[in-house]
Amino acid sequence: MNFPRRKPGRLKNFDYSENGAYFLTLCTKNKRKIFWKENAVYSKERPLACLSDCGLIAETELSRIEKIYSGNIKVSKYVIMPNHIHMIVFISNADDRTEKRIDIFRVIKQFKGSVSKQVGSPIWQKTYFDHVIRNEEDLMEIWRYIDENPLKLKQQFAE
Structure with a gap:
């Protein structure tokens, strides 16, 4: 049987410690719906009310990510589905020494590990999806997508 070939998840020869903006998506193992309370309805006015x-x-x-990586990482926008x-994560490595630079891999590994440890079991898919944000237009499109994502889910339940 021929299975579809999975595309590599990372850009070839790209330095993920490069200063810039990144759009990241982290999924739960087996797509388990564990971040929202059962039957929760998202409200833009109270987005945390639906969280489990x-x-x-x-x-x-x-x-905590920004505190842990003090000044090198900024999480400017997120939504928990x-x-x-x-x-959306911005990296601004002031130090040019390779061993001192923070990269996306380290940030995600620390975040996933910390959440899994507190939950008491591994909850994540092994990989994650990333997109290097190339310009202001790209950033604004992704920003809107993040804003609208929970509202789309709300519409699906209403239908």
Whole structure:
């Protein structure tokens, strides 16, 4: 049987510690819907109200990323969906020494590990999806996508 060939998840020969903006999507293992309370309905006015205990842990750890990487990483936008998280992350490595530079891999590994440890079991897919944000237009399109993602889910349930 021929299975579709999975595309490589990362850009070839790209340095993921390069200063810039990245759009990241982290999914739960087996697409388990563990970040929202059962039957939760998203409200733009109260986005955290729909989060389960696991979702609240993820939210807390997202807010800690900037403290952990003091000045090198900024999480400028995110949304926690029932079975995945979207985020826009800016890297600004002031230090040019390779061993001192923070890269996306390290940030995601730390975040996933910390959330899984607090939840008490591994909850993540092994990989994640990334997109290097190339310009302001790209950034604004992704920003809108993150804003609209929970509202699309809400519409699906209403139909």
